[in-house]
Each structure stands twice: as C-alpha cells, then as structure tokens.
Amino acid sequence: MKDIQTFAKQYQQEMGWDISDESYDKSRDSLLNNYMQLTTEVAEVAEELRKAFNLTASYVEEGMEEEQAFELAKNQIKENIGKELSDCLAYMLKFYNYFGIHVEDSFYAKMEEVKNRKNKDLVKPSK
Structure with missing residues (x-):
C-alpha cells in the first residue's frame, strides 16, 4: 500500500487533482x-452489484442453477466493479495523503481495534 499511496499522491499532483491546502x-x-x-463512486459500486443480482435472477429464470448464475454474473461485472473500486480507492487515498495518514498503519491499527472490541458480533460472518 505504501507504493500505491506514494503513486497516488504524485499522480494526483501531476493531474491537478490533489485536495487544496491553499486556504481554509x-x-x-x-x-x-x-x-x-x-460517495458517487461508492454508489457506482452498488450499481454494479445490482447489475450482478439482476443478471443472476435473469439467468435463474432461464433455468440456470443459482450458484452458477451468480458466478457468471460476477464474471460479467468483474472488470467494471474493479474500476469503480479503484476510483473509490483513489479518492480515499486523497484523504489519507491530505491528512498525512499512512494507509497501512491506519488500516492495521483499526483492524486491531475492531478485533479487540468488547461489543463485536458473536457470530462470525460467512465467507
């Protein structure tokens, strides 16, 4: 992530897309x-998920088994959802860079905090 964060900072500066620190x-x-x-990019991720679920339902209606239909639908949206997730990551990296936060340190610290919560869910989510 360090390399991606550094790349994003340089890229965003070159493109003139970094967050302004000129004045308040x-x-x-x-x-x-x-x-x-x-938030717009996050909504576009949701659109891709909706597309996958609609495709799955359509394939099931045509007689395909649900698991097979969902695998086919996931493969059909894979490229586009990857692009939308990359857009989300790029915007998130802008915030990390603007505030001078190291992504990896912040991520691992947060995951440790979540792991040690007293009020965490009792049932682990399925994979």
Whole structure:
C-alpha cells in the first residue's frame, strides 16, 4: 500500500487533482467536493452489484442453477466493479495523503481495534 499511496499522491499532483491546502475556504471546498465524488463512486459500486443480482435472477429464470448464475454474473461485472473500486480507492487515498495518514498503519491499527472490541458480533460472518 505504501507504493500505491506514494503513486497516488504524485499522480494526483501531476493531474491537478490533489485536495487544496491553499486556504481554509479552498480546503473545505476541495474536501467536500472530493467527499461527494467518493460517495458517487461508492454508489457506482452498488450499481454494479445490482447489475450482478439482476443478471443472476435473469439467468435463474432461464433455468440456470443459482450458484452458477451468480458466478457468471460476477464474471460479467468483474472488470467494471474493479474500476469503480479503484476510483473509490483513489479518492480515499486523497484523504489519507491530505491528512498525512499512512494507509497501512491506519488500516492495521483499526483492524486491531475492531478485533479487540468488547461489543463485536458473536457470530462470525460467512465467507
């Protein structure tokens, strides 16, 4: 992740897409704009999931077994959902870089915090 974070910072600066730190007003506007763009990309991930579920239902209607239908649908959206997830990651990296947060350190610290929560779910989710 360190390499991806460094690449993202340089790339976003080259493209003029980094979050402004020129002044409070510009930073606020830039942060809000990037937040809205991130939420738009998250919605596009949801659209790809919806597409997969609709395709699955369609294939099942045509007589295909549900598991096989879902595998086929997942393969059909794989490229596009990968692109949308990459867009999400790019926007998230902007925030990490703007605030000077190291992605890996933050991620592992958060996962350790979650692991040690007292109020975590009793049943582990299925894979």
